[in-house]
Structure formats: C-alpha cells, structure tokens
Amino acid sequence: SANGTLTPNDPPVGEVPPDSAPRHFAFHPDGKHAYAINEADLSIDVFDYNADNGALTRTQVISTVPEGVDRTGYSTAEVVVHPSGKFVYGSNRGHDTIAAFKVNSANGQLTSIGQQAAGTIKVPRNFNIDPTGKFALVEGQETDNIVVFKINQETGVFEDTGVSISVGKPVCIRFMPLD
Template structure:
C-alpha cells in the first residue's frame, strides 16, 4: 500500500472545470489538536491518484476551506474556539499560501464557510452559537471587519442535540443569490437572498423549508443541471431530494443512507454529486461507508447502487476529484485519507491501495 505521511489533515477542497489537465492542486485544512500545523498543499494527479507535497500554511484549526472563483484567494474558518476567519493569497506559480489577515466571525464553533461568486463576501456558518456571519473582502483578498450576524432561533424534538439552533453549512447557489443554510438544531433549511453589491442577506421566499423532526440537516449540494438539490441528515440517516426553482425547495424524495438491517448509530456527514451529474454519494460515520446512488436525470430521483466501506473510521468529509476519476475519503478517527477509483458507468468505487496518513482529516478541495 502506498502512503504519503502528513499529520492533522482536515479539509480537501474541490473547485475546477470537469475534464481538464491531469494535475491539480489539493488544499487540505486541518484540526491542529494533535500534530497538524495548518493547511497543507499537494499536487494531485487525476490519472494515477498520486500525491506530491507542496507546502503548508501554519495556523490554528483551519477546518473548512473555500476558494474564490478566480482562484487567487483561499479562506478558512477556525481558531481555538472556531471564531476566526482567515484569508490567504494563492501564489499563481507555486500554489503556496500566504496569510493575508484574520478577522473574528462574531460566532462560536465556526464549521463551514463559502465565498460568493463575485469574491466580495465570505459567509460563515457558526455551529455552536447557531448563527451565520458576513465578512467583506477587500480588493487584495483580505477580510474586512464583520458586516452582519444573523442569529437563528428555535429548537426541535431531540432533548440533547436540538435544544437550540446549530448552523451546519453555507450553500450559495450558482445564481449567487439564493443561500441555503441547513440548521441541525431546528430541523430547517433556512433560505436567504444575497445582495452581491451590499453583502446584505434578507429572508428568502419562503424563508425556510421544514425538515422531518429529529432529522438534523447537515450538508447540502446542488445538481449540475441546476434543477435539483439534496441535503443529508446527520441524525436521521437520510437524504432528501428537492426540486429547486426561483429560490424555493420542493421535496420529492427521502431515502435512507443505511442498509435495512443496520441497527447502529445514524451519523451522516457529507454529500457530493459526480461532475457528470449521474451519481450521488453520502458519507455514513459509525457505519463507516459511502452510500452510492444513481440519479434520474429527468426527475432527480435517487436509486441505491450500493455501499463502499471507507477503510477507516468516521468519514467526516470526502471529495470527488474534478475529473470524476477518484474519490478521496477523509477518515477523522483513523487519521487517514483513502483513495478510491470511481467507475463512471456504474458509480461504484474500488480501493486503489493508496492512502495518505494524516491526523483527523475532515474536508477536501481542488484547483487546476
């Protein structure tokens, strides 16, 4: 088995056009609670699945990452209590990162962030404080002082995990206007409208979509055709598909992420669609698997293809490489990122035997 050793990898991010050159750069955010030093950069080959280390940008707990549309800047959320957003410049030649600045987010437990398509605004989801915040971006890519904080309210039925709001992800639509924010604590997907000129977020129409009580919506993805969207439920062990039109979500299907005979903990995490739009994948922590579904191109309906063991424990995050050839799974509690070859016809995955040994990996992203 081929291994490349780095410690504390947390996040591999993907942002490129389908079907370009074989070499991409992989940016990896981390938890630094053990031995990681910050954000790691690799060169990744989409023909072979091989890695080559490029460098590291040091910092505390740079968990989730987001890359600007022009690929000049990278943003992370982290800090000792997840209350800091950082901006980095990406060197065009070397792809090394240079810290520009850091700003407080106005919340606690920052778990997700996204930069809008204009590159002018970064929106952060704060899990512990149950709010989201907006930070402006200067012309040099640095972050300005906090512009707005929106506090969620409410709760749901679980007496331990849903006594208050828990914002889990920020999802800006391709139109750069609609913003969907799954809240695990309230069992709602909150909807906002982004004014890209002012950075203001206003309630969408409708202002939220109600989920099944106790489901705990977590991560969210848009279909490449722009007609469908999907959310994975951390506590419910399900995925719901929606038709997406004019800023509204209309559910058409809810499907389990787990086998019928599974009796263990339901603990879903991440969700992604293959670049060709034909297959959807969702990660199951505890069951230690990726659930694989085919997507009906006309209706968006999901049909179970099967399950792939992730060869590790707690697959908090995973990424499909931009060409759709490989799937990389970040197994947080076994400190490894496993690499699978993807069959474009069936959607099924095959272990390559290649693995990156890291400490607490979580989130995955690419650029050319």
Template sequence: MRIFSLISTVITLILLSSCNTGPVLVSTGARHQEFQVYFGTYTQEHDGPSSKSLGIYRSKFDSETGTLTQPRLAAEIESPSFLALHPSKQFLYAVTESKEGTVSSFSIGSSGSLTKINTKSTNGSAPCDLEVNPTGQMLVVANYHSGSTIAYAITEDGSLSNPTTFLNHEGSSVHKRQKSSHAHSVDFTPSSGHVIVSDLGTDKVMTMEVNPTTATIRLSSEISLAPGSGPRHFAFHPSGKFGYSLGELASTVTVMSHVSGKLKTIETLSTLPDGFVGHNTTAEIAVHSSGRFMYVSNRGHDSIAVFSVDTTSGRLSLTEVISSGGIRPRNFSIDPTGRYMLVAHRDSDNVVVFTIDQQTGVLYPTGSEIEIDAPVCVQFLELTS
C-alpha cells in the same frame, strides 16, 4: 475456418468478461493533470481522539496514477475544520472551529503555499462551514453552536471586510441535539442569487436572498424537514433543478425540486443498507459532475453510500454501500476530473483514494492512502503549468 471462428469467440468472451471486473475510468480523454489538495483538520480533541495536527496540510494528487504525495504543513492555524477556495484560485479561506470562532483568508503561492492575509471573528461559536459566492465578491459562514449565519465582502487582495450581515436563528426540534438552532452549512445556488442554510437544530433548510454588490443576505423562504432529520449539508444537481439535503441525525437524504431558490420535497431515502441497527450519523454529500451519481458518507457504519440519479426527475436509487476504508469518514471530495474520490477519516487519521466507475458510479479502493492527523476537509486546486 470453424476452429478459427471458435477461437475468436472464446477470446472475445474473455475480453468482455475482463472488462466487467473493474472500474471504467477513462471517459473524457482528459490530459494528465496534477492537483494541489488542501486538508482541513482538528488540532485538538473534538468529540474524539486527541490530535497532533497543527493546521492546514497540503499534498499533490496525480490524476493519472491516482496517488497522493506525503502531506506537508501549509499553514499553522487552530482547527481549520472547513476550507473554501476563491473562484480565482488565488485565495483560500478557513474557519477556526472554536468557542470564539474566526475565519481566515490566505493567498495561494505558485507552488501551493499559503500566506495568511487577515482573520475576522465570526461573532459566534464553532463555525463549521463557509463558501465563497461564484463571482468571488463575498463569503458566508455558518456558526454551529451559536446558531447563526454571517457574511463578509471580499476585497481585491482577498482579505475579508468587517461583517456585512449577521443573522441569528431560533428554534428547536425533537432530538436531544436539537435544543436550539445549529446552522451547519451554507451553499450558494448555481445562479448565485441565493444561499441555502441548513439548520440541524431546527430541521429547517432556509433560503437567503443574496445581494453580491453589498455582500449581504436576507431570509427569503424556508422549508421544514421531518422532525429529527437534522439537516447538515446540501448539494445541488449540476442542472440546478434539484437539491439534496443530508439528514445527519436520521441518516437520510431528501430530494428536492429547485426553482429560483424555492425548494419543494420530492422523496426521502435512507443512506444505510437494510438490516443495519447500529448508531450512525451522516457527514458529507456530493453529486458527481456528470449529474448521474450521488454520494453520502456514513459515520458509525463507516461507509460511502452510492446512489444513481434520474436526471429527469432528480430521484435516487441506492446502488451500493461500500466500506470507506477508515473510521468516521467526516468528509470526502471528488477530484476535478471526476475519476477519483478522496475520503478523509477523522478517527483513523487517514485519507483513502477510490476510483469512480464512469458508467455506474461504483467506487473501487485503489489501495492508495496517506496519514494525516484528524483530517476533516478535502479541497482540490488545479496546479498551473
């Protein structure tokens, strides 16, 4: 009896030990799903190696195996550096990041194919981000080089109207890249009543009041971050109570409280490990759908910083900083199941797949990756059965 008890104890300890050597993946019992993944790219040299890309590419992602099919060209278009989906999942929008910026609308076929609907000027230079409001009535675009924000109405067929609002931003700050305004991202609040504009050039995060009926926006309030921060992207907590501003130039993330479009700073943390002294800029930020983890990509250190989130206060704790598996991880996206992350590397021409531990948020490389020239945006679309 004692021998049997001893054997049982040993087996239990071995099983418990093995459970802690890898990621905990299954937490929801969700059915097997397949997703279309669209990749935005640079089609020409853009502060980096030359590219042979022709535009937007697409691949299928299997949420059971965590693998991607080989990418294929979905639409030929110049430097579609950022993509946005319509909430109906019927349309996709892409900026052309060029001197004379444009934004294009595409219809999505049943197989994931793209057909261009129309193209509009952004009235600015180097549009770098865009987002559709949650009701699908309007689209907002940020022009980086010219420092402006522009809005359009979206018609029933997915096409874009002529601009409904154009806002030119002014100002500067202390860094050599902050001689003028550089609007870098647009993010609608969870209630969709406001849109947040991050201005890298002025160190300001601006709140715009939204009128979805007229598809117009107007400045409501703004908050200034530490000089030289360079706010690039912004992410909301799923609760809507907190927001996170990514400082590209300072490699920081600033935690903010959020009430009806009004933001207030809580704390600022570094995205880098202690002791790192090389050059680095941050690129992307995302909060996990559980609200318990947050992620940031570092370019230079070439890593993903993983934070745990206090869901009561919104405050962050750095969990780990892990190699991203390539050079200059400009963008990443968490799949809709919350179990995987795809990281796009502009300068090493690859997209790397990670699993996400559902208990800790820690990332584990799966060993799966695909090659794409200069990938800079990842956008998931669930395929209909």
C-alpha cells in the same frame, strides 16, 4: 439586492422532517435539484430547486444505510454530487461506508446503488471527488488517513486503488485550482 441586503425567499426555508438534522447541502450540476444529508436520521432529502424564487420543494427522502441496520451511534457527514450529475454519495460514520445513489436525470430522485465499505477508514467524516470525476478521496477521522478510490464511470461504484495517505485527524478535503 443592489445594496447587499439579504431578503428571505418566500417560503424562506425548505421543509425537512423534525429531528433529521440536515448537515450538508449540494446542488446538482443541472441547477434544478439539490441534496441535503441528514446527520441524525441517516438519510438524504432530494429537493426540486426553483432558481427564479429560490424555493426548495422536498420530493424524496432516502436512507443512507440498509434497512434493518441498528443505527445506534451512527450519523452521516458529507454529501457529494458527481461532476457528471449521474451519482450522489453520502458518508456514514459508525457504519463506515459511503452510500452510493444513481440520479434519475428527469427528476433528480435517487435509487440506491448500495453502501460501500470505506476501505481501511473508520469514521469517514468528509470526502470529495476530483474535478474530472475519476477519483474520490475519503478521509478517516479516527484512522488518520485518506484513501483514494477510482470511480467506475458507468456504475458509480468506488474501486480501491490501494493508495492510502497518512494524515493526522483529517476533517475536510477540497480541490483547489493552482493557477
């Protein structure tokens, strides 16, 4: 509002499964879709987003780990949409992978590309993609490092560059303009 008062949307929330524990949320560059990564059930919720009234409508739930994986002690951490809007990624702690998904440009829904080992990283808590979309930096909370991956622009697959940076207990990576 004009005076800075916040007014809840109607409906005021996006519905998610009980005990899924949404952790992070990312919008697609088209402004019509959004993704929530669920810490407890190792999944990503896909939402249609109505910019006129702020409504979120869940259209898909997809696992971040392969079927049959023992999920005991595992959790997710971060969700990132590639700047091109063609891919969505989520980090799996314990499974120590980055789940990769191809985005359907018509409806925002996801198809699994697979889970990629995070290199030398144990517990990939946070990661980010550089603004050009060419590189992903993935941090290892328990390995005290950040690993740089090149992103294949056609397939979305992370390719190991061999670059690993020693950093004590990294927890968050952000790219900031220097101007």
